[in-house]
Amino acid sequence: MDALVRNATAISDIVVELSGVCKTFRQKQRSERLRDAVRTMLRPPIREVRALQQIDLQIRRGEIVAYAGPNGAGKSTTVKLLSGMLAPDAGAVRSLGMDPIRERVRYVGKIGVVFGQRTELWMDHPIAASFEWKRVVWDIPRPRYERMRDLVKELLGLGEFFNSLTRELSLGQKMRAELGLALLHEPELLFLDEPTIGLDVLAKRTILGFIKDLNRERRVTVMLTSHDMAELEQLAGRIVMIDHGKIAFDGPFERLRREVSDHRRLLIETANGAPPVLSGAELVRSEAGRHEYIFDAAQTRIATLLEQAASQTQVLDVETHRAPLDEVIADIYRQWQR
Amino acid sequence: MADDLTIEPQTHESQLSVVSSQLQSTMDNGRRTTDHRPQLVRRLLRLWRMYAILDFTLLMANMKLAVIWYLSDAVINLAAVMALLLLAERFAGIGAWTKDQVIFMLGYATVVSGLMNVLFGYNVLIISRRLGRGQLDHTLIQPQPIWVSLLTEGFMPFSGSSVLLPGLGLLIWATHRLALPITLGWLALLVLNLAASSIIVMSFSFLSGSLAFWAPRAAEEISSSSIRLLTQLKIFPLDGLGPLLLGGLLTVLPVGFLAWYPCRALLGLNPAGWSGWATLLAALIFAIITVLIFRKGMHHYGRTGSQRYSNLGHRS
Numbered sequence: 001m002d003a004l005v006r007n008a009t010a011i012s013d014i015v016v017e018l019s020g021v022c023k024t025f026r027q028k029q030r031s032e033r034l035r036d037a038v039r040t041m042l043r044p045p046i047r048e049v050r051a052l053q054q055i056d057l058q059i060r061r062g063e064i065v066a067y068a069g070p071n072g073a074g075k076s077t078t079v080k081l082l083s084g085m086l087a088p089d090a091g092a093v094r095s096l097g098m099d100p101i102r103e104r105v106r107y108v109g110k111i112g113v114v115f116g117q118r119t120e121l122w123m124d125h126p127i128a129a130s131f132e133w134k135r136v137v138w139d140i141p142r143p144r145y146e147r148m149r150d151l152v153k154e155l156l157g158l159g160e161f162f163n164s165l166t167r168e169l170s171l172g173q174k175m176r177a178e179l180g181l182a183l184l185h186e187p188e189l190l191f192l193d194e195p196t197i198g199l200d201v202l203a204k205r206t207i208l209g210f211i212k213d214l215n216r217e218r219r220v221t222v223m224l225t226s227h228d229m230a231e232l233e234q235l236a237g238r239i240v241m242i243d244h245g246k247i248a249f250d251g252p253f254e255r256l257r258r259e260v261s262d263h264r265r266l267l268i269e270t271a272n273g274a275p276p277v278l279s280g281a282e283l284v285r286s287e288a289g290r291h292e293y294i295f296d297a298a299q300t301r302i303a304t305l306l307e308q309a310a311s312q313t314q315v316l317d318v319e320t321h322r323a324p325l326d327e328v329i330a331d332i333y334r335q336w337q338r
Numbered sequence: 339m340a341d342d343l344t345i346e347p348q349t350h351e352s353q354l355s356v357v358s359s360q361l362q363s364t365m366d367n368g369r370r371t372t373d374h375r376p377q378l379v380r381r382l383l384r385l386w387r388m389y390a391i392l393d394f395t396l397l398m399a400n401m402k403l404a405v406i407w408y409l410s411d412a413v414i415n416l417a418a419v420m421a422l423l424l425l426a427e428r429f430a431g432i433g434a435w436t437k438d439q440v441i442f443m444l445g446y447a448t449v450v451s452g453l454m455n456v457l458f459g460y461n462v463l464i465i466s467r468r469l470g471r472g473q474l475d476h477t478l479i480q481p482q483p484i485w486v487s488l489l490t491e492g493f494m495p496f497s498g499s500s501v502l503l504p505g506l507g508l509l510i511w512a513t514h515r516l517a518l519p520i521t522l523g524w525l526a527l528l529v530l531n532l533a534a535s536s537i538i539v540m541s542f543s544f545l546s547g548s549l550a551f552w553a554p555r556a557a558e559e560i561s562s563s564s565i566r567l568l569t570q571l572k573i574f575p576l577d578g579l580g581p582l583l584l585g586g587l588l589t590v591l592p593v594g595f596l597a598w599y600p601c602r603a604l605l606g607l608n609p610a611g612w613s614g615w616a617t618l619l620a621a622l623i624f625a626i627i628t629v630l631i632f633r634k635g636m637h638h639y640g641r642t643g644s645q646r647y648s649n650l651g652h653r654s
Contacts, residue, residue, distance in 0.1 A: 025643075077643075083475075085479070086643040087641065089641075101640065105482060108478070108479050108480065125395065129392060129395065133388065133392065137385070137482065138480075138481055
């Protein structure tokens with residue numbers, strides 16, 4: 001279905017296209033043993049890390065795409081390739097109709113990049129100075145700059161600390177300013193690499209809400225990486241999962257849940273303390289007559305489980321919950337590791 | 339539009355050659371802009387102006403601290419040349435150099451250091467730090483040629499002038515005492531030589547600093563060591579050294595071009611008329627070698643990226 005939708009998409013709507021992209025890094029290996037250290041001094045053994053293997057990916061204009069995977073899966077490498085910082089070993093990278101390396105100067109003027117663990121802000125100056133710096137370096141016409149500055153100030157709540165030194169701000173305030181800075185030149189395409197790392201719930205909510213509004217109102221295409229799956233699901237319609245440099249899943253979150261498993265939790269409260277034995281469900285916890293089970297709804301019907309429980313003991317109360325997406329993803333990562 | 343999305347079959351080598359041409363492309367941009375030279379000049383001036391304002395506001399943020407810092411920096415830098423000055427005073431000169439000629443040379447050397455501080459702060463001069471700390475990525479996402487970023491981002495005319503101003507003072511004082519026949523041509527030659535010496539310092543720092551492309555951790559501080567080496571040695575007159583050592587100090591470690599040789603030419607101590615242009619020629623050669631090596635480094639960087647990142651704020 002997805003393929004059909006994609007085929008029907010107008011070519012002009014595709015803003016990012018990776019075709020057969022490969023990237024391999026070479027890491028020198030070191031030994032702690034003195035003998036090996038001397039022996040391998042001139043020719044250390046090399047380990048090849050295949051960060052990306054034959055990646056094919058298309059992103060359409062106005063999409064928010066979650067790009068997820070375990071540590072070292074190749075997420076940041078992809079973002080670097082798309083930001084013009086790195087060249088592929090093989091394959092082609094096209095973004096906004098340009099080659100990010102060959103046409104770097106023109107290209108980076110149309111994208112915004114935010115790395116959660118890096119900052120573009122001037123640490124010893126107020127946020128206002130960083131914004132002014134951006135205006136000059138990006139050559140943003142003043143009326144457009146002032147309009148965007150006022151907009152991000154208002155929507156991200158930057159006003160109260162706009163003239164404070166960056167060094168003295170909290171992590172959440174810095175990240176809001178960082179995001180505002182990345183948007184001043186009105187990029188068509190936004191790459192966000194773990195933008196909410198280390199932030200509290202309120203700061204996360206502000207940033208995610210802003211990204212969503214930005215996408216809805218201005219059709220900014222967003223590619224977002226994060227380890228927080230709930231956050232990704234809240235924001236993105238589509239998730240691309242990468243593992244060992246290969247795309248392991250590309251589709252909507254709902255399909256991800258369906259394809260991997262539909263794990264649910266069943267909470268039963270019984271009159272006596274002993275947990276009923278339910279085939280098709282695994283007992284996770286039992287305490288003072290409250291018993292928690294986990295089961296795969298695709299394999300076992302909930303009605304069957306309740307019938308089993310009722311036949312063994314008096315059931316006082318029942319609750320069911322979908323497993324959090326984080327658990328689903330953790331399951332996937334565990335499967336990949338095997 | 340279909341053309342826009344045509345995927346060009348590219349081999350590994352062709353991709354890498356594209357990356358290696360990143361620096362070249364910055365030059366291409368420069369070449370393209372030769373048709374629009376006024377725009378480029380205007381852009382450079384706009385950037386310098388903005389960085390000057392940032393520098394001024396930083397200095398003014400805490401006036402008391404700024405004054406203390408500025409004065410102490412000036413004292414430290416003058417103290418670095420004071421030992422030689424005292425020797426020249428005690429022995430009425432050093433070798434063939436009179437006391438005032440030594441002061442002229444110290445002034446020249448200090449002005450070169452001052453120019454470096456004013457133009458290439460924020461670790462632009464100490465480029466190995468930026469490379470070793472993975473901070474080049476920040477430059478790559480700016481929509482301008484890399485050379486424009488490197489030429490403008492370190493401009494610190496106020497906080498960086500604590501070395502330049504005393505250096506200029508020494509130079510003017512010595513010129514006055516030497517009663518040099520100052521003509522417009524001589525002044526132009528002085529300015530050109532100062533620029534050439536600065537280019538040689540910059541080239542040497544970038545040449546050694548390029549090692550950080552290949553060994554980011556081990557070579558992170560190599561530019562600062564190189565600069566320190568040049569700073570310590572450049573104030574000495576090199577007359578009387580054997581040809582091998584002198585040759586080494588004009589090529590491998592180009593200390594001789596940072597004060598001694600250009601000052602000999604400017605003070606008329608060299609018989610050859612072309613000697614005033616020798617430092618300029620040396621600067622050109624060093625600059626070409628540096629561009630070639632740095633391009634090679636960029637080629638490598640495009641292939642490997644940065645494997646490490648030090649979050650110290652990307653300009654420190």
